Amino acid sequence: MEKRDDVVAYLNRTLEIDNISDYCPNGLQVAGREQIKHIVSGVTASARFLEQAIAAGADAVLVHHGYFWKGESPVLTGMKLERIRLLINADISLLAYHLPLDVHPQLGNNAQLARLFGFNVEGRVAAGGTDGLLFHGSLDTPLGNDEFVEHIATRVGREVTAVGRSNQAIKRVAWCSGGAQGFVSAAAALGVDAFISGEISEQTTHEARENGVLYIAAGHHATERHGVQALGEKLSEELQLTHQFIDVDNPA
Ligand SMILES: [Zn+2]
Incomplete structure (x- = not known):
């Protein structure tokens, strides 16, 4: 078990997020419970991915494509609200790394x-x-x-x-x-x-x-399936938590 904030700090440091300007925030995007035992990685924080991660017992999810992209509407409605509702109801954190993970x-x-x-x-x-x-x-x-x-x-x-x-x-x-x-x-x-x-x-x-x-x-x-897996594996080697990758197939 690790403190959420320690996991986030480890990832932010490893991926040197302060050195890269991006069109989404990198790091903790939605804060859930304070302790992380199991982290589930995936390419995109879609509703289908979140449902599978929650079923797999995730305390946090780690993705390449998170939310809050530059230029998108800042209001929480529709698809975006439903995704965030899934996270909040399950009390799990969303950690997203875009360009730093490329x-x-x-x-x-x-x-x-x-x-x-x-x-x-x-x-x-x-x-x-x-x-x-x-x-x-x-x-x-x-x-x-x-x-x-x-x-x-x-x-x-x-x-x-x-x-x-x-x-x-x-x-x-x-x-x-x-x-x-x-x-x-x-x-x-x-x-x-x-x-x-x-x-x-x-x-x-x-x-x-x-x-x-x-x-x-x-x-x-x-x-873009491989970076987040490598990062999740590295986390499970260096920190006291378990990692699994969930692939939601996408032909695009
Ligand atoms: Zn991409």
């Missing part, structure tokens, strides 16, 4: 994707105003375009969408989890053969084709 060099989504895909990390550059958000690196063994797409699909365990093509084997790669399809040109400027993120927009196709890179949309949810 950029962390060991526990973050991008670092974990490198492990999942077998990439050597060679560097990280700023993108969208966030330092170190866009990762790049290499494969030990170059793969043909089609083989590479197959490799990524196998590792994320779902179908992926691929557009554009490299005119050589895929050796140098860049990647950024979630909705980073807007970084195709920034990735191409790094001289990579392929770029991977979660989602695809209409213009992504043209951007990939005209930059001569292979772009793979491997799923926003699918590319």
